[in-house]
């Protein structure tokens with residue numbers, strides 16, 4: 001992604017060296033000189049814990065070495081789900097992660113952050129934080145790749161989003177009802193799936209994490225529709241073999257390349273580059 005962005009922005013691809021000392025501490029070295037330059041660190045934050053500290057160290061080092069601006073491009077921005085203290089004593093990690101990143105970077109750009117109870121990243125980030133939306137790219141992909149699609153959102157919250165993609169793709173859509181009982185326990189209900197008929201069901205979600213939402217929806221669809229479903233997501237995290245389970249259940253997977261995965265079918269580098277251009281007066285160096 002860094003190389004794609006560098007090519008789109010006409011920027012140099014810098015070299016950064018990271019490794020772990022035998023005791024597990026992170027070593028970070030910016031090999032490319034950064035003094036007086038605008039530095040864009042490209043780091044998608046799936047499986048974030050191992051990436052977080054080296055990222056903060058790299059940003060802090062770029063500042064120390066005189067970078068004119070330090071920008072984060074996080075195609076997938078993690079730690080947004082814990083946006084409230086649901087039980088006494090819980091860490092509201094979204095706020096803490098935003099504070100850490102906000103202290104290290106001058107601005108950030110990401111794609112479809114998982115905003116649930118927050119309406120805007122500005123509610124937790126003190127730095128300019130631009131959220132870009134992949135919906136038009138999903139709609140174009142569907143229009144070009146799926147014959148006779150019927151779009152399906154897995155829960156009520158997805159209605160507005162799936163509706164927008166459906167309108168752009170010129171396809172009908174429906175939303176299912178989801179009840180989450182735990183991290184890996186999800187129940188999906190649906191009414192009149194018969195209306196899908198012979199169309200190809202395309203399940204759309206912003207993120208596939210444990211994959212339970214998609215899996216339960218796929219199982220439901222396999223019982224009542226004819227064509228095998230397509231699972232389309234912006235961010236495919238596919239933890240604990242969720243991708244294999246979905247494929248075994250008869251689904252075809254397609255994702256954006258915000259997180260590197262074999263299902264990547266939609267390139268978001270153009271979207272990210274245009275976002276970076278729009279929030280910067282000059283091109284990153």
Ligand code: R5P
Pocket residue numbers: 154157183186205206207208209210211212213214
């Ligand atoms: C929920 O709000 C999201 O849009 C996704 O449906 C959810 O995060 C998917 O999680 P999982 O793959 O763990 O079911």
